[in-house]
Amino acid sequence: MCLIIYNNFAYVYDKLTLDIDYKRWADYVESIFKRNNLSASMVLELGCGTGSFGVEMARRGYDMICLDLSSDMLDCAAEKAKKEDLDILFLNQNMCSFELYGTVDAIVCLLDSFNYLTNSSQINKMFKLVKNYLNPGGLFIFDVNTQYKFENTIADNLFYEINDEVTYIWENDYNKKTRKARFDLTFFVKKDELYERFDETHYEKAYYDSEIMDFIKNSGMEFVSRFGELTLRKPSPASQRNFYVCRK
Incomplete structure (x- = not known):
């Protein structure tokens, strides 16, 4: 794949x-x-x-x-x-x-x-x-x-955003040796009066x-x-x- x-x-x-x-x-x-x-x-x-x-x-x-x-x-x-x-x-x-x-x-x-x-x-x-x-x-x-972005912006940082419709937490894990990044994302999406949670894992390489x-x-x-x-x-x-x- x-x-x-x-x-x-x-x-x-x-x-x-x-x-x-x-x-x-x-x-x-x-x-x-x-x-x-x-x-x-x-x-x-x-x-x-x-x-x-x-x-x-x-x-x-x-x-x-x-x-x-x-x-x-x-x-x-x-x-x-x-x-x-x-x-x-x-x-x-x-x-x-x-x-x-x-x-x-x-x-x-x-x-x-x-x-x-x-x-x-x-x-x-x-x-x-x-x-x-x-x-x-x-x-x-x-x-x-770029490799610069992976090492200096993405790195092992945590990003998040909170609003009424969608809230997310984005946690990164970057391996300098393999130059591969793992992004673990957790979303809370509003449906009616409740929020549905789902998780995604993405991978990128520099x-x-x-x-x-x-x-x-x-x-x-x-x-x-x-x-x-x-x-x-x-x-x-x-x-x-x-x-x-x-x-x-």
């Missing part, structure tokens, strides 16, 4: 990610298209979650294919698209073994979905498929949580830049750019999220 299957978490995900400006993320991806003279029409998103980015891109006229391993996430995503009468193809597939009926102009993997792949064989499989389903000259754009460059090289794709978070500038040593762009 390549990605964790979200269950109850899917239905509270949007409440916990209100700080993510998906319009800004779509603007950013479009700026990379423009920078590389890519006239993209059909775009595949790997690990689409509840579909907020895909919906924003579909609003802008892109033919979107959105793929996720979690059927619960996809249910939420399909409901969003239906409300806006957007024609998005949602696929319940693993991003390490997905199948398409044709090729696309660009593929994106965002919001640290890459870090959920915790061994190199998973990543190599994903890259092989990405190359296979990209049109010649097509772009693969992905981001990663990757060296040199490892990522090797993944790209081994895939046979061309490395194009590396950027700091939502910029078109080189990342700083303290960058918490880096973007990579490669071309078939």
Whole structure:
């Protein structure tokens, strides 16, 4: 299995990610298209979650294919698209073994979905498929949580938030030797006058830049750019999220 299957978490995900400006993320991806003279029409998103980015891109006229391993996430995503009468193809597939009926102009993997792949064989499989389903000259754009973020922000910290609808406790355990992080999340979600508790455990891995460059090289794709978070500038040593762009 390549990605964790979200269950109850899917239905509270949007409440916990209100700080993510998906319009800004779509603007950013479009700026990379423009920078590389890519006239993209059909775009595949790997690990689409509840579909907020895909919906924003579909609003802008892109033919979107959105793929996720979690059927619960996809249910939420399909409901969003239906409300806006957007024609998005949602696929319940693993991003390490997905199948398409044709090729696309660009593929994106965002919001640290890459870090959920915790061994190199998973990543190599994903890259092989990405190359296979990209049109010649097509772009693969992905981001990663950096090693700096894992060591200095995530580390072994405890995060929490309390509000009327959803309360959560997020406890981290980061192993510097393996560069793997375990996230133990406990949620209390209001239902009528009571609160329902559920627990989730997620795993991510930090990757060296040199490892990522090797993944790209081994895939046979061309490395194009590396950027700091939502910029078109080189990342700083303290960058918490880096973007990579490669071309078939």
